[in-house]
Amino acid sequence: MAKQISELKLGILGGGQLGRMLIQEAINYNLTTLVLDPDPDAPCKSIANKFECGSITDFDTVYNFGKKADIITIEIEKVNIEALEQLEKEGKVVFPQSRVIRLIQDKGVQKQFFKENDIPTAPFQLVNSKEDLLSTNFTYPYILKQRRDGYDGKGVMKINSIAEIENAFDAPSLIEELIDFDKEIAVIVARNANGDMKTFPMVEMEFNAEANLVEFLISPSTYPEDIQQRAEKIAINIASALNITGILAVEMFVTKDGNILVNELAPRPHNSGHQTIEGNYVSQFEQHLRSIFNLPLGDTRSINNAVMINLLGEKGHDGLAKYNGLEKIMAIDGVYVHLYGKKYTKPFRKMGHVTVVDQNRDHAIEKARYVQQTLKVIS
Amino acid sequence: MAKQISELKLGILGGGQLGRMLIQEAINYNLTTLVLDPDPDAPCKSIANKFECGSITDFDTVYNFGKKADIITIEIEKVNIEALEQLEKEGKVVFPQSRVIRLIQDKGVQKQFFKENDIPTAPFQLVNSKEDLLSTNFTYPYILKQRRDGYDGKGVMKINSIAEIENAFDAPSLIEELIDFDKEIAVIVARNANGDMKTFPMVEMEFNAEANLVEFLISPSTYPEDIQQRAEKIAINIASALNITGILAVEMFVTKDGNILVNELAPRPHNSGHQTIEGNYVSQFEQHLRSIFNLPLGDTRSINNAVMINLLGEKGHDGLAKYNGLEKIMAIDGVYVHLYGKKYTKPFRKMGHVTVVDQNRDHAIEKARYVQQTLKVIS
Incomplete structure (x- = not known):
């Protein structure tokens, strides 16, 4: 250039x-x-x-x-x-190239790509409409995903029995075996036009069983080195097979028996990389710029333990956004606030995120819990 | 609020x-x-x-x-x-209050403030015009500083002998004893409206004797703890005496016999704090915001050794700015580029800065030397 x-x-x-x-x-x-x-x-x-x-x-x-x-x-x-x-x-x-975006836009094509390239993923079947669900031999419960336009949990549902098919999506979808996973993990990989590649350290999502949702993201992971290396190798293999220029977020599951299965891809900066802004030497955003401008890729190593919490609009609040508890959480060392400049809040809208950085992992998690309990987006 | x-x-x-x-x-x-x-x-x-x-x-x-x-x-x-x-x-x-800006705008009033508040500073005398220089009993060489509008070395000159008085500034100025200093240092202190105060760790300027200029800034300093604490205490004393809200950069000299003398103040983010963006848990810019909005002050500790290099327009280049060597320096880990968005370069114009971060201080300095030799702003 x-x-x-x-x-x-x-x-x-x-x-x-x-x-x-x-x-x-x-x-x-x-x-x-x-x-x-x-x-x-x-x-x-x-x-x-x-x-x-x-x-x-x-x-x-x-x-x-x-x-x-x-x-x-x-x-x-x-x-x-x-x-x-x-x-x-x-x-x-x-960048990413249109053919990569086209492939990833369609979760069915994504799954076929995994299959063709020996990328481990949960068994699946493509369906055209809800009628097709009646003739599948997948055992209940299974996961049903719309092939297009799903995000943040939208376009995904669990089908527990034949009775629930009536309420299923009536659109081209895929059925996926329900994975008994230990944790959801993610690796972000960058590839520039020279073909240089670098992965960020694997991160893990902390699931709150009581609330039944991903509570926060922790970097780096404490899984054994072997699992981390396998996950990073999978991300590299996908970026190579796609020949992508830019960054690619690879969301995966670690199953209870230690296997890794790829869930889905995002060919762009991703929620699972927000903690890189303060937690790593280079951020996912700068790394994306370096990739697409064909510059040398930055140092992805972690500087510190980092825990990222999404800041979602509170239930029951719809209107001009206010941030309750901001001053309290700013009194804690290593707390970084990122508000997204959205004027209006509504329930579960992503209004910002907070990253907590600490040399001690347990302290970082403790502080993150406090942030989560304290900072509220209301109207 | x-x-x-x-x-x-x-x-x-x-x-x-x-x-x-x-x-x-x-x-x-x-x-x-x-x-x-x-x-x-x-x-x-x-x-x-x-x-x-x-x-x-x-x-x-x-x-x-x-x-x-x-x-x-x-x-x-x-x-x-x-x-x-x-x-x-x-x-x-x-914030900072108008009375603080007024005081600092005039280097003569600044010096009198130091004297009245027992802040150590070089002996000085106020003069109204260059004629006054003829009747001073300061020994040559001494420093002559215009009381107003000097910055980045402008408005400051060294008077070596009576013969040079002819070319001296003919404006209200101050004469200052020439300090035989070991190093120039700086401490940035923040004070919010509650009166909470925090200092950033003391930094030192690395002087290149051959080129006769400040080559770069290193954080944190390696002076003995005792000197660092004295410098930070001086900064706190000044911020208290000024009752400032906001951040205050205090530039000082460490003399060869271990004394600290205050050179001058800046009631705002300052060049001597740029390395805080990557080198410290909170940056001087965020700390200034926290101060003026009366929020809790952030954690000023260093994360890593950080060396900051100003990126000045090359001699002989005047016109649309180009950045030679950018790709080369981006290939080095821990190098952070900050271009200031100035369309045109001219000799010595501050066009940006680069901060090098490394866990090893000597490596950070080595990398900074390479950046300085490699990255050039030309037209």
Whole structure:
């Protein structure tokens, strides 16, 4: 690339928190950022060099937006692929490549890709409609996932018995064997156009059995070295097989008998990498920039134990966001607040995150619990 | 303060790199930032919520700008004080307080403040014009400093003999005894409205005798604990005596016989604190925000050895800035680039800085030397 990073324009499809944190890193390189998002108050609005309000799924809007940039990237997969293909044909650089986004947009194609490339994953079957569920020989309970547009648990349901098929998704979906897993883990891998690859240390999700949800993310993992290496090797294998340029988040399960199964992929910065901002020498956001501008990849090692808590809108609160308890948690050492600039809160909306860093892992977890109990997004 | 930080508008006088790095931290708190700067291409331009191009020394411009903000701060001392006083009278919060900025704007008043408060500083004498120099009994060589508007070495000269008086500044100035110092050091202290205070660990400037200039800044210092504690105590004493709200950079000399003398003050984020972004648990920029919004002060401890190099425009280059060697230095672990978003370079203009972080101090210094030799701002 003859032009320098400080002379280039980066077009970002999507202007949410991932784009916002990407821009926060891009500022250090004088990178000019253009953002397209349908929400006129999107988190990127006031910090992008140029913010354009428009659809990221409409061909013309995406195509015309892309023409103004030198490199185009995404912060969400649900974008108009045909426009990206056309831009690539005309010589624009799109990273991750449109073919990678196309593959990952469809969870069915993703699963087939795993199968064809010997990537360990839970047994599955593709179905076209809920009628197909009646003829499957998967044993109950199993997981049903829509092939498209699911995120943050949406588009995923557990089918416990034949009686529940009536309420199942009636769309192209996949059935997946229910995994009796020990923990959910993730590895983020980066690959630049030279083909250099680096993984971040594996992280684990801490599940709260009482609340029945992922409570927080801990980095690095305390699984045996052998499991960590296998997980990182799987991430590397996927990035190689995809020939991706950019970063790729690989979400996996560790089963109770020590196997690793890939759950799904995200070809962009991901919630499972937010703690890298303070917890690692390079952040996932800077690493993504390094990848797509074909620069040397940064040092992914952990600096400290880091625990990340998503800050979700409280139940029963809908309106102008207020942050209760902020002053209290700021009194604790090693607590880093990231509010996403969203004006309005609603139940379970991702309004920000907090990372707690501590040289002692148990203290980091203890502090994270306190943060979680103390900081509330209300209206 | 009844309103939350995310609901408040911060007005920043000056839109240079200090304002830019302050805004980079402010983004994490959803803080709305308004910036006033006379340069239409100032570093803050594209990342402030609202950027206003105008004079920071004109009463009306500063006053009208300040009316739009909830809290007003500065990133440069040379601002219209009368406007800030008027805003304070009308109930606006100005941090640091106008009286502190007024005191620090005048190096003569600063020196008198040191004297009145038993703050150790080099012997000095105030002079009104260069004629006064003829009647002083200071021995040559001595230092002559303009009382106002000096920065980055401007407004300071060494007078070696009576013959040089002819070329001396003809403005209110101060004569200062030449200090035979071992090293220049600095301590940044923060004080919030509650009166809580915290210092960052003392840093030292590494002087290159061959080039006759400060080569880089190293944190933390390796001076004996006793000297570090004395320097931090001096910074605390000054912040207390000033009753400042905000952060205060205290530049000092360690003399060859182990005394500490205060050189000068800056009531704002300062070049001697840039390495805190990656080198310490809290950065000077976030600490300034915590101070002025009366929030708990952050953990100032060092995470790692950090060496900061200013990135100055190369001699002989004047025009659109290019960054030679960027890719090479990015290949080294622990190297953090901060470009300030200045379109044009000119000799010695501060275009950015690089911080090198390493668990081994000698390695950090070695890497910093390589960065300094490799990364060049040219046109």
